[in-house]
Structure formats: C-alpha cells, structure tokens
Amino acid sequence: MIQVENLTKTFGQFTAVKGISFQVQQGEIFAFLGPNGAGKTTTIKMLTTLLRPTAGTILLDGFNPLVQQKEARQRFGIVFQDPSLDNEQTAYENMVLHGVLYHVPGKIRTQRIEELMKTFELWEKRNDYVKTFSGGMRRRLEIARGFLHTPKILFLDEPTLGLDPQSRNQLWAHVKRINEAENTTVFLTTHYMDEADRVADRIAIIDHGAIVAQGTSAELKAQTETDSLEGAFLALTGTSLREDGADSKDQMRQFARVWRR
Amino acid sequence: MGVIYILWLRELKRYVRSRVQIVASLGQPALYLLALGFGFGPVFARAGGGSYLQFMAPGVIGMTVLFSSVFSGIAMLFDRQFGFLKETLVAPVSRLQIMVGRTLGGATVAIIQGCLILIICLIAGFRPAHWIAIPVAFLFVIMIAIVFAAMGTALGSVIQDMQGFQLVMNFLVLPIFFLSGALYPLSNLPRVLTWITHGDPLAYGVDGLRGVLIGTWHFSFAMDMLLLSILAVAFLGTGAYLFSRIEL
Numbered sequence: 094m095i096q097v098e099n100l101t102k103t104f105g106q107f108t109a110v111k112g113i114s115f116q117v118q119q120g121e122i123f124a125f126l127g128p129n130g131a132g133k134t135t136t137i138k139m140l141t142t143l144l145r146p147t148a149g150t151i152l153l154d155g156f157n158p159l160v161q162q163k164e165a166r167q168r169f170g171i172v173f174q175d176p177s178l179d180n181e182q183t184a185y186e187n188m189v190l191h192g193v194l195y196h197v198p199g200k201i202r203t204q205r206i207e208e209l210m211k212t213f214e215l216w217e218k219r220n221d222y223v224k225t226f227s228g229g230m231r232r233r234l235e236i237a238r239g240f241l242h243t244p245k246i247l248f249l250d251e252p253t254l255g256l257d258p259q260s261r262n263q264l265w266a267h268v269k270r271i272n273e274a275e276n277t278t279v280f281l282t283t284h285y286m287d288e289a290d291r292v293a294d295r296i297a298i299i300d301h302g303a304i305v306a307q308g309t310s311a312e313l314k315a316q317t318e319t320d321s322l323e324g325a326f327l328a329l330t331g332t333s334l335r336e337d338g339a340d341s342k343d344q345m346r347q348f349a350r351v352w353r354r
Numbered sequence: 355m356g357v358i359y360i361l362w363l364r365e366l367k368r369y370v371r372s373r374v375q376i377v378a379s380l381g382q383p384a385l386y387l388l389a390l391g392f393g394f395g396p397v398f399a400r401a402g403g404g405s406y407l408q409f410m411a412p413g414v415i416g417m418t419v420l421f422s423s424v425f426s427g428i429a430m431l432f433d434r435q436f437g438f439l440k441e442t443l444v445a446p447v448s449r450l451q452i453m454v455g456r457t458l459g460g461a462t463v464a465i466i467q468g469c470l471i472l473i474i475c476l477i478a479g480f481r482p483a484h485w486i487a488i489p490v491a492f493l494f495v496i497m498i499a500i501v502f503a504a505m506g507t508a509l510g511s512v513i514q515d516m517q518g519f520q521l522v523m524n525f526l527v528l529p530i531f532f533l534s535g536a537l538y539p540l541s542n543l544p545r546v547l548t549w550i551t552h553g554d555p556l557a558y559g560v561d562g563l564r565g566v567l568i569g570t571w572h573f574s575f576a577m578d579m580l581l582l583s584i585l586a587v588a589f590l591g592t593g594a595y596l597f598s599r600i601e602l
Contacts, residue, residue, distance in 0.1 A: 176436065
C-alpha cells in the first residue's frame with residue numbers, strides 16, 4: 094500500500110531524511126518511531142504531498158503523490174501533529190467541510206458522518222463549537238474526520254500527544270476497530286512505546302534521518318536482546334538528548350494562544 | 355463548485371458569529387466619520403469645500419471595505435497557526451479553488467461591512483445625490499472588496515508571523531488609506547504627493563464612490579472602473595500564484 098524507495102530530503106546543508114526505504118502492506122498498522130528531530134514528521138510531510146522530496150520515490154496505493162497528486166490525496170487521510178480543526182465551527186460543520194473537500198457525495202456523507210461520530214462518541218456534541226472541546230475530543234474528531242472519505246491509508250502523527258491514558262486507550266481502540274472493519278492501512282508515529290507495542294503490526298525505528306531497524310516488536314526485542322520495546326528503542330537510538338530548536342512558529346503559537354484566550 | 359461554496363460559507367459564518375468583532379470593526383470608521391466628519395466640518399466649509407461629512411462619507415466606506423477585505427486575507431495567518439490551512443491544502447482539490455473560495459468569502463464580508471457603514475453614514479446625515487446612486491456605488495464597493503481581498507490573500511500567503519502582519523498594516527494598508535483621498539481632495543496637492551496618490555489603488559475606488567454618490571469626480575467613471583478591473587485581475591493572479599506556492 095505504501096512503497097518508499099531511497100527517500101531523501103535536504104534543507105540547505107542539513108539532510109533531514111537520508112535515503113530511507115520501507116513498505117507497508119494493506120490493512121497493516123505500521124509504527125514509525127524515533128527521537129525528536131529524527132525525521133518522522135518530514136517523512137510524513139513528504140508522503141502526504143506537503144513537501145517535495147529531494148530524491149527517491151513514493152507510491153501510495155500505486156500512485157506517485159508528486160505526479161498524481163489528487164489521486165494520491167483522495168486515498169489518504171491525515172491527522173497532523175498540530176491540531177487542524179476549525180475552532181470557530183461546530184464539530185458537525187468540520188465534518189461536512191471535510192466531506193465536501195474530499196468529494197464525498199451528500200447522502201453517503203450524512204450517513205458516514207453520523208456513523209463515525211457515534212463510533213468516536215462525539216455525536217451528542219455534534220453541534221458544539223470545536224473551541225469548547227477538550228484535547229481528547231479534538232483528537233477524536235480529527236481522527237473521525239480522517240476516516241470520513243474512506244481513505245485506504247490513514248497517517249497519524251503523534252495523535253496521542255498530551256492525552257490522558259483513558260483517552261489514549263479509547264482512541265486506539267477506535268482506530269483498531271475501523272482498521273479491522275474497513276481494512277484501512279494505518280501509518281503512525283508516537284513517543285509512547287507501549288502504544289506502538291500494543292497497536293502496531295510492524296515497527297520501523299528512524300534516527301538521524303536513517304532507518305536503523307524495522308520488523309515486528311518481537312523481532313526488534315530479539316535483535317537488541319531487550320525485553321521491552323522501550324529498551325529496544327533506547328538500545329538502537331542511544332540515550333543522548335536531542336535538541337529541538339524553537340522557531341518562529343512556536344513563538345507564533347504562543348502569541349495565538351494569547352489572542353484567542 | 356462545492357468546494358468554493360463551502361469555503362466561502364465558512365468565511366461568512368465566521369463573520370456572522372463574531373458579533374463583538376462586527377461592532378468593533380465598525381467602531382473605527384464610525385469614529386472617523388463622527389469625529390473628523392463633524393470636527394473638520396466648519397474648517398472645510400469655510401475653505402469653500404461644502405459639507406465635509408458629504409465629502410468624507412464615501413472615503414470612510416472605502417476605508418471600511420479596504421480594512422475588512424485585506425484583513426480577511428491576512429487572517430490566513432491564523433489558519434496557518436491553528437492548522438486549519440493544512441486541512442485544506444492536503445485535500446484533493448486545486449489550490450485555485452481554495453484561494454477563490456477564501457477570497458470571495460473575504461470580499462463578501464467586506465461588502466457587507468461597507469453596506470453597514472453606508473447605513474451609519476445615512477443615519478449620521480449623509481445624503482447621496484440621488485437614491486439611484488446607491489446601487490451604482492454598490493458596484494464600486496464590490497470592486498474595492500475584490501481588489502483588496504485578493505491583495506490580502508497574496509499577502510497572507512507570504513506572511514509567516516505577527517511581525518509581518520504589523521509591517522503590512524503600518525507600511526501598506528494605512529498608507530493606502532491615507533493616500534487615497536478618502537479624507538482630502540486629490541486636487542492641488544504637491545507634485546510628489548499627486549504622483550503617489552495616483553498610484554494608490556484605493557484612490558480610484560474612493561473616487562468612484564464619491565463620484566457616484568455626490569457627483570464630485572477627480573478621475574472619471576470609466577477610468578476608475580477600468581483601473582479597478584485591471585487591478586482585480588492582477589491581484590487575483592498574484593494571489594493565486596503565491597497561494598499555490600505555500601509550503602508548510
């Protein structure tokens with residue numbers, strides 16, 4: 094379903110992603126793990142047509158997202174690391190807007206919105222503004238929205254960041270249910286190793302822009318002779334801390350928070 | 355078509371729902387109208403210019419449409435920061451459709467604002483030459499809204515942060531307003547100021563409004579309309595190009 098060959102991205106002198114290759118089969122849940130700044134989000138951005146790769150090829154369900162952009166975009170859904178909802182509209186309106194953007198015909202749209210909002214336990218709150226939602230509810234809404242156009246692939250970039258264990262468990266349960274019901278391929282990144290261990294069929298670990306290991310959780314543990322995925326992760330990526338510089342975007346986010354109160 | 359409509363509708367909903375903002379954004383032009391309109395009135399009349407309120411009301415309408423439409427474009431900055439822009443940019447629709455939907459939405463909001471301030475002008479005592487002039491003036495309101503909403507979209511595509519926003523407001527939008535002849539007649543100005551004012555897009559919009567509403571022209575109907583149309587096409591093109599190049 095996802096085929097990546099020699100994918101590379103450089104920003105000036107800095108190489109964020111260094112010729113990575115991997116494949117994800119249909120219906121598989123694939124976890125992409127790595128320390129901060131390892132190249133996870135850059136990879137997702139390239140897979141989802143937001144960044145142009147410097148070199149290498151990508152195929153999503155047989156489509157090259159560079160050339161057949163529309164076809165590729167129709168086939169995936171994405172939940173970004175940062176929220177991407179319209180706070181000034183209701184949950185239901187956000188769903189409708191997404192449905193229109195992805196050309197979901199009216200009748201199916203109405204039916205599927207109801208179905209998904211019930212699955213993700215948001216139906217009762219459908220007429221509330223998103224700005225009144227808690228972090229967990231926003232995440233659920235974003236994921237429900239990502240499934241709306243029946244994508245073949247769903248990208249989840251750190252979807253559980255900042256959620257309490259209850260919300261995290263519930264969220265993965267919902268994702269798993271739809272993954273099984275609709276055979277949707279799921280590509281996820283997370284910093285919670287226990288989640289990846291529990292949810293993912295296969296795991297790739299990326300560090301400094303290169304994939305250092307991939308396989309099932311059991312294979313990774315065997316390879317590194319550790320008894321937990323966290324142990325395997327640390328064995329593969331080392332224990333040094335990564336610098337993650339604050340850029341103008343972070344400053345802006347702070348400013349925006351003050352603005353909106 | 356559905357895509358353009360739903361994005362247009364979004365801009366409109368945002369506007370209608372933020373009632374505080376509607377009042378706030380009408381406050382400034384109303385203040386100009388009342389404080390300057392009545393304040394400068396006696397001086398203007400003594401200088402032989404007639405009623406200052408009559409003179410400046412079309413300028414204030416132009417100003418309202420200018421601020422409202424540019425701001426709606428630059429508000430893209432917030433969509434960028436709150437992430438909603440990404441949601442539209444990864445959707446399987448062309449950037450052009452997104453840009454057109456947003457820009458038309460912003461223009462529509464600006465047109466509504468312009469109409470509201472016209473009503474305030476009428477309440478304050480402004481009287482057009484003919485009542486038939488109002489629908490014709492509406493045409494100019496539409497043109498000003500489209501020109502500057504497109505300019506706002508172009509700017510919003512380039513600006514990344516709040517500093518850029520301040521820069522645009524102080525060094526572009528305010529000069530466009532002050533040099534448009536909204537507050538003073540464009541005739542008999544120093545030569546340099548004449549050149550600058552003739553290069554100001556809003557000058558043609560304000561002149562059109564004033565000409566239609568009270569019959570005082572600096573340029574002419576044909577010239578105003580022609581220049582605004584050319585500018586609309588140019589800014590829409592630039593906006594579409596810059597919007598299509600946004601990378602996140």
